[in-house]
Amino acid sequence: MIRRAGARIATGAGLLLLLSLLVYIGVDLLPGDAATARLGPDATPERVAGLRHRLGLDRPVTTRYAEWLMGLLRGDLGMSTTGRPVSELLSDRIGNSALLSTLTLLLLVPLSLGVGLVAATRRGRGLSTGALLLVSVPEFAIAGALALLFAVTLRWLPSVSLIPPGESPLGHPEALVLPILSLLAVGLSYAVRAIRAATVTAFGSPQVEFLRLNGIKPGAVLRSAVIPAVLPVAVQVWLVTGVSLVGGGVLVEKVFGYPGIGESLVTSVQTGDLAVVQALVLVLGAAMLTALALADLAVVLLTPRLRTRAATA
Template sequence: MTAAATVAVETAPAKNTHPLARLAARRVLEGALTLFALSILVFLATSVLPGDAASAVLGKQATGPALKAMRHAMGLDRSLIVQYEHWLFGLLHGDLGYTALGYGTGGHVTVWSQISDKLSNSLALAGTAFVPIVILSQLLGVFSALKAGRWQDQLISVVTLVPAALPEFVLGTVLLSVLFTWLDLLPPVSFVLPGTNPFSAGITLILPVLTLVGVTLGPAVRMLRAGMLDALEADTVAVARLNGLSEWRVVRRYALRNALAPTIQVFALIAQYLVGGLLIVENLFGYPGIGTELVNAVTIHDNLEVQSVTMLLAAFYVAVTIVADLLVMILVPQLRTAASR
């Protein structure tokens, strides 16, 4: 064998050594390109809106010279290309810039210091809702599949799908009316003191968490139920039953693993929705999260804060999508092989 042939033989398998790593690199590259394109759209969309932060900050004092000076201090008198380059460069280096509120008070309040506590509160709320969604969807989905067509299956469908069919503000208002107005069991406002742990007043999280769980649990249960029904009809499950394995072992070892693969994508969508859906729920219950902060930033035309928060949420969406794709590839080796070709 020649030296060239030896090198070819030794290097050929390397192409297929780490298909998952290559897939991850490809997904990360696609995600980066998506975020770059989105950054252009977000910047242009916020820049063409009527009004600007300088006018909103100065209010009645927005006279000609004062407005010109404020726009210069905020960098709004520069071309859109220069503004975008400055914002994108800072974003890539972790510098989100300064809020319009800081300019209005004569200080320099960074966007990160303004949103960090709110972001932590939102993640705490979303995480608190996500955990019961994952647990309940698996329990109810598996049980519903095992009782397919019976009254238990129909009851689970009604209980989970009726709340999911309602918009967040409708379900939240119904829960507020029942649990606060009628029964006086829970506080109507999810008040969290600045700088404190949102779990220190955990009872105030119950209503927003119930709202988020109610509107998202139904699709997860139905998807896992459908996956379980398909998995239970597989040949491997039939062979396992013929070998005398108990139904629980058959479900846990053979069916649930295959059913989880498509459900992971549903969990990813739910995680993305929970962060995006916080806009409505946080404002409904007065919860001091990133959704409430984003609404306030839009109100005062703080484009820099709106842009930065939007990109942070978009980065979360992309990261969740990448992780979900990789988890599915890990659970289903056939998909990993097909994707690596």
């Protein structure tokens, strides 16, 4: 297990390094840069060239990337083109996005398990079909539909998450409802499909068939054989979905004006603010790799056969 964890860490570090290089070069190749975004389309070429020189944008991209990487090794995320440290710029926004994903995940776990188990039965075919249809709808479309229904038509909730700077979103729960519902709909549709498939497989296993033939009540079969067989898959789905909610929440946050990383990521890509883009890519990439590693570990711990093999290896 220790060797496997060490190999995972080394592989993850290599993937993050490669991802950061590709993103840095990719954003640099986009039309425009921080100088043209700051000065506007009416700026003279001389002013643009002068600002590019002051920001260091006229140097080779590989040189700038190497300097950024050396700063990262010292714990310095660099400076935004706005003149503020990236760590200061993103500290509150990353926390707000993490809060949104955590609250969504707390609702997703029991709902997806319950709905997935019911969807595996004959009575739950409609739920399975609904999840299949919902999983094909983009996040921003769901967010727009919910805003149109609950904010514009019914006027029950605000269409924009107006949270004063420096305040916690928990102090404005009404601003969290629509973003959470949007993310929950997307995450639930995928999780229900995965848990339903695992449940169908568990119901068809020899162990469950043996318990049924011996007259064990359906509730006892569900608790003792079906749910333990489904949990490894469910935990994997929950971990990966929890991280993907942060990435998928970019568009949802943009729709509702929620003060998370969504607006920062979109704006920094548009303006060529590479330091901010790189920081967000590293955070999201590291979170996803950690979730995948924990998902693999959860499978080993929750599956007796694999747990025994790992202990004797």
